[in-house]
Amino acid sequence: MHESLIQNIKAHVPLTENEVELIQEAFKERKLKKKEHLLQKGDNSNHMRFVSEGCLKVYSIDEDGQEHVLQFGISGWWINDLYAFLTQTPATFFIQSITESTVLQIHRDRLNQLYDEVPMIDRFFRIKTQNGYVALQERTIRSMSETAEQRYSQFISRYRDIEQQIPQYLIASYLGVTPEHLSAIRKKMSTNNLS
Amino acid sequence: MHESLIQNIKAHVPLTENEVELIQEAFKERKLKKKEHLLQKGDNSNHMRFVSEGCLKVYSIDEDGQEHVLQFGISGWWINDLYAFLTQTPATFFIQSITESTVLQIHRDRLNQLYDEVPMIDRFFRIKTQNGYVALQERTIRSMSETAEQRYSQFISRYRDIEQQIPQYLIASYLGVTPEHLSAIRKKMSTNNLS
């Protein structure tokens, strides 16, 4: 039970049998149908969430009604509106499943207890957040220094597994371009490659 | 001694007298002249760094030789090439002082000891990194959904203290526009405001 979650944690910090037990009890499973919302803007985000199966997106809607994908989450990833979770303020992001999905989640109060019961959990989330932070820094630098075509190439080579599961217009949104423009990029790349 | 550092940590986690002692001994002071490099691309980054006084920038140089400012650091901020530090790989970023500065730094080995001696330090860096991650997420969303003018307005209202200390072309770089374009934005904003 919750095997992938335990593996995910053990990949970074050691756990005793007893701690594994505690962790497994603390996380609850939630199943989502396709296109079901896990969090809406304005909601309180009271859980840390681990994607066990399927694929979800974290996105926001700007003043003009435009959707912007901040992050995808596939199995083995953690997803949340972290700011809303940490500060207990209403969410600014939406979280929605793209395919049928299973999420394991732990309530904030339970997590705060767990930080004291299992100190390695502090360390685990420090490491996870550091890794996430670093990945986001890289994305930031790329968005400043590379063209959309370069970023798309990089995306498909790094996230081949994600690319299969999700529609192209969501990748466009994640990359910060319009679906039309991504289509043009793909056309250009394919004609270049068969030369 | 290292008063601002201790204050910075105590703002997030409790510390005993003894722990304060340990932390103060673990951090070493380093003074920098204006435009002095603290880290160069290719160096190993072996320290976590806290800005005690002054102002620095973290930046990268792309293939075309263009500089991109990833982050500023003023007193009370932590700065690093976190990826290089965590993975012990050569740095991809440069860290350079903009003004005369004082930095407090702790070596990785000493920090790893400290994580075990003072478990609250794990928690402290978890919280700090979570906050940094959240701030970077917000910047990401803004870069996708707002115009350069909106981002500049937001920057000066949030970082008024930084804006004073650093040249305009570095703010332009941070915002992802050319100095010329930022100049045009400022002109437009000033004519609009005196209407």
Place this chain on the structure above:
DNA sequence: CGCGACGTTGATTTGCCTCAACGATTGTGG
């Protein structure tokens, strides 16, 4: 079968860049 979701194409517009030139200010060596 028909409809909605998704991808593509092309015409036009726009936000920002590039390049080149020109003040203004600062600081530095003779």
Place this chain on the structure above:
DNA sequence: CCACAATCGTTGAGGCAAATCAACGTCGCG
């Protein structure tokens, strides 16, 4: 203490990458 060179900000002309808008093709599904 002045002269000159850097450094920094501004201005304007021309160009390009990507957005917008509108139309159309295709596929899967109720």
